Amino acid sequence: MQKFLHDVSSLRILQQQPPNHMGSRRSQIATGQHSSPTVYPIKRGKIKSSRQKETNAVTDDPEKAKASEHRIDVGDENSNLLGYNVYSGKLSLVKKSKSSNADEKTGFAAANLDSTDAKLSSKALVWGSQMLCFEDVISVSYSSGVRHFTVHSYIHRKSRLPCIFKPQRSQKDFCFLASSLEEAIQWVSGFADQQCFVKCLPHPMASSKKSSDLLASIPFFDQQPIKCKSPPRVLVILNPRSGHGRSTKVFHGKVEPIFELAGFIMEVVKTTSAGHARKLASTLDFSTCPDGIICVGGDGIVNEVLNGLLSRENQREAISIPIGIIPAGSDNSLVWTILGVRDPISAAMTIVKGGLTATDVFAAEWIQSGIIHYGTTVSYFGFLSDVQVTRLDPKKLNCTVQRLVKSVKLKASGNNQKGCGIDGELLKMNGQVMCSLLPQQCRLMGRPVKDPI
Numbered sequence: 046m047q048k049f050l051h052d053v054s055s056l057r058i059l060q061q062q063p064p065n066h067m068g069s070r071r072s073q074i075a076t077g078q079h080s081s082p083t084v085y086p087i088k089r090g091k092i093k094s095s096r097q098k099e100t101n102a103v104t105d106d107p108e109k110a111k112a113s114e115h116r117i118d119v120g121d122e123n124s125n126l127l128g129y130n131v132y133s134g135k136l137s138l139v140k141k142s143k144s145s146n147a148d149e150k151t152g153f154a155a156a157n158l159d160s161t162d163a164k165l166s167s168k169a170l171v172w173g174s175q176m177l178c179f180e181d182v183i184s185v186s187y188s189s190g191v192r193h194f195t196v197h198s199y200i201h202r203k204s205r206l207p208c209i210f211k212p213q214r215s216q217k218d219f220c221f222l223a224s225s226l227e228e229a230i231q232w233v234s235g236f237a238d239q240q241c242f243v244k245c246l247p248h249p250m251a252s253s254k255k256s257s258d259l260l261a262s263i264p265f266f267d268q269q270p271i272k273c274k275s276p277p278r279v280l281v282i283l284n285p286r287s288g289h290g291r292s293t294k295v296f297h298g299k300v301e302p303i304f305e306l307a308g309f310i311m312e313v314v315k316t317t318s319a320g321h322a323r324k325l326a327s328t329l330d331f332s333t334c335p336d337g338i339i340c341v342g343g344d345g346i347v348n349e350v351l352n353g354l355l356s357r358e359n360q361r362e363a364i365s366i367p368i369g370i371i372p373a374g375s376d377n378s379l380v381w382t383i384l385g386v387r388d389p390i391s392a393a394m395t396i397v398k399g400g401l402t403a404t405d406v407f408a409a410e411w412i413q414s415g416i417i418h419y420g421t422t423v424s425y426f427g428f429l430s431d432v433q434v435t436r437l438d439p440k441k442l443n444c445t446v447q448r449l450v451k452s453v454k455l456k457a458s459g460n461n462q463k464g465c466g467i468d469g470e471l472l473k474m475n476g477q478v479m480c481s482l483l484p485q486q487c488r489l490m491g492r493p494v495k496d497p498i
């Protein structure tokens with residue numbers, strides 16, 4: 046899991062063509078009941094033309110072409126680790142300085158900085174012997190007309206006792222100085238090409254009237270040549286009672302800063318009672334949150350949102366709205382089962398990274414009343430649900446045990462939990478409940494992590 050700052054001195058990074066160049070998309074399609082969940086890929090931007098130029102430059106020269114032919118074999122191994130090359134040049138890692146007049150009032154002492162060879166690939170930024178993986182990067186900040194840019198990341202901190210404490214992610218910002226203004230723009234554009242959000246800021250001296258002449262002499266200072274993806278607009282539904290009242294602190298302390306770095310435009314609604322989230326989801330104008338609804342809490346709040354969406358007349362459109370989950374409740378089996386994350390920071394990063402994962406939805410209908418309840422992974426009726434209630438009230442346990450004989454447990458989720466699919470169109474349980482899988486799946490924001498944490 047420790048992906049940051051690997052020693053890559055032994056790696057030679059070779060120029061690679063992207064495996065699927067220019068907008069080709071790979072998607073995992075669920076092929077059967079027990080395969081992996083369907084994953085919708087995020088959109089790929091245009092690949093930098095500089096990369097194409099570099100490739101041509103190699104092939105134009107027959108000598109070099111020969112050499113590269115030989116090198117490609119070795120490069121294939123490296124491409125698995127670092128992907129294809131996006132941009133390369135010199136970079137200096139700079140630290141904030143207190144000196145006031147240094148480098149165009151940017152706050153960086155650039156004079157004594159050693160620049161080092163650096164490469165941006167489709168998977169990582171490598172400088173010297175250090176590497177920052179893209180999966181740890183949230184965004185890049187860049188002020189128009191300056192040579193430096195900041196990469197915001199959340200990296201795993203080493204745990205002194207890794208057997209006992211799992212590694213935690215924490216924020217780390219890296220500020221780099223490029224060799225020239227033009228190169229700085231190339232570096233930042235490279236990040237944008239890799240679907241990384243770029244926060245474009247005005248020049249640090251833009252507000253000062255005295256400096257207008259100076260600024261006018263800086264190329265590009267008044268225009269922003271970096272094109273990056275537009276920030277997502279989402280609705281956040283937070284259950285302040287979740288996780289024994291800790292969810293608000295978790296959201297504002299750990300998750301909101303990540304979403305802000307990633308440029309998310311958020312409306313945050315705190316539920317005031319049970320049923321509030323369901324009502325919101327059933328009446329919501331989707332144009333106010335076209336990129337999804339993010340639930341902060343436990344499985345209960347997600348289930349309310351799902352049921353609210355499916356109770357709408359436009360059920361088909363409603364089920365297609367992405368649902369994000371920040372685990373901040375006492376039970377978060379859905380996000381753990383489907384995406385493999387169970388801590389709020391990793392879940393937020395999974396959402397920020399983009400992509401959607403489809404998961405099955407079942408409907409359980411009470412035969413006598415006709416009431417339909419929707420669920421995703423598992424639904425309990427009778428004994429198990431009573432145990433959930435009575436875990437706080439032991440007096441009720443006796444009554445629960447007596448009802449054991451009548452109890453029934455519904456387990457669904459088709460392609461997500463091996464061996465426990467409903468396996469058929471319709472299932473009648475105990476003469477009381479009728480259960481079926483919906484033809485459409487709901488979409489969770491994010492893609493499953495490779496190494497569940």
Ligand SMILES: Nc1ncnc2c1ncn2[C@@H]1O[C@H](COP(=O)(O)OP(=O)(O)OP(=O)(O)O)[C@@H](O)[C@H]1O
Nearest residue numbers: 287288316317318319342343344345346374375376
């Ligand atoms: N403001 C609120 N006050 C009381 N209950 C609420 C509120 N908002 C939502 N709820 C209800 O709380 C239930 C449990 O919420 P959730 O699953 O998010 O948290 P949790 O900590 O995992 O809870 P639990 O331990 O009870 O499963 C939801 O089903 C929802 O109906």
